[in-house]
Each structure stands twice: as C-alpha cells, then as structure tokens.
Amino acid sequence: MSLIRTGMNLSFSFLSKLALVSFPVSELKKKNKIHDYSQLAWGSDYVFERLNQGMLGYMTGVGKGVKPCDRIILREGCESYQYQVEEVDYYSDPSDMWIALLKKVPID
Template sequence: MKAYMTAQSKDVKCDDYIILQIGSASCRYQVEQIDYYANPSDMWMALIKKVSND
C-alpha cells in the first residue's frame, strides 16, 4: 500500500522509515520519493510505502 504524506520536520530523505500510530496499532512506512517546500523549508510531501505492521 502506498500513500502521500505531508509533514513538517527536517532531514527526512528517501529510504527513511516513518512509523505511524493509530490508537494502539502502528505501521512502518518507507519514503520512496520526497519533495521539500520552499517556504517553510522544513515542510515536505512524500510518497510512502507500507512495509510492515509493528
């Protein structure tokens, strides 16, 4: 499963992992593509791919 995600934090790059938690369940996603906004410079949009349930 793939999705787009927008967030604000520095130094996220392709192949990084992001853990998203919903209630007591969490899932790990890998960043496949990422584009940073010009303003604010730490805001980005990424294509993420689900890799596992934690």
C-alpha cells in the same frame, strides 16, 4: 626531471580523485533514519492520505532530514505502521515542510 614531476602530478591527481570516489561509498554504508511520528497528532502535526488500502500513502509533515529510503512510524488508534519513503519533496516556504510518497513495510 619533468617526467618525474609529471608522474608526481599524476599521482596527486589520482589520489585526490580516489578520495572523491570513496566518499560516496562511505555514504552508502550509513543507515537510513527512522522518523517516529506515532506520538504526534494526525491533522495538526502531519497529514497522511492512504492509497491502495493503506499499502501506499502521501504524507505531509514538518522536519528536516527526511529522505528517500528512510522509515516513518505512524499510529492509528493502538496500531503502529511503518512506511518507507519512496519520494520526498520539500516546500520552499516553510523550508522544513515536505510531502512524501510512502510505501508500507513490515515493522523492524
């Protein structure tokens, strides 16, 4: 009897761990977000500092949900540019303000 009970506990334990393992896999399947800052004003809504002839840059902005691998669309004059978020750090106050290292990528 105890052998059967142990087997059931192992099955339950295995199934509960299997659910934890499959959760990150489903997270990986989610698409990264595209954040469109092209209609916002540089200098008041966000700040972008170009590095390496615009191939990289640091951006400070406001808004929750920006994370690595997301894309950000910026506009300079009539030209649009798309950058991928390489790293992002959120400020403690205000909590929705962030600074990110961006890498220029082709527009999708």
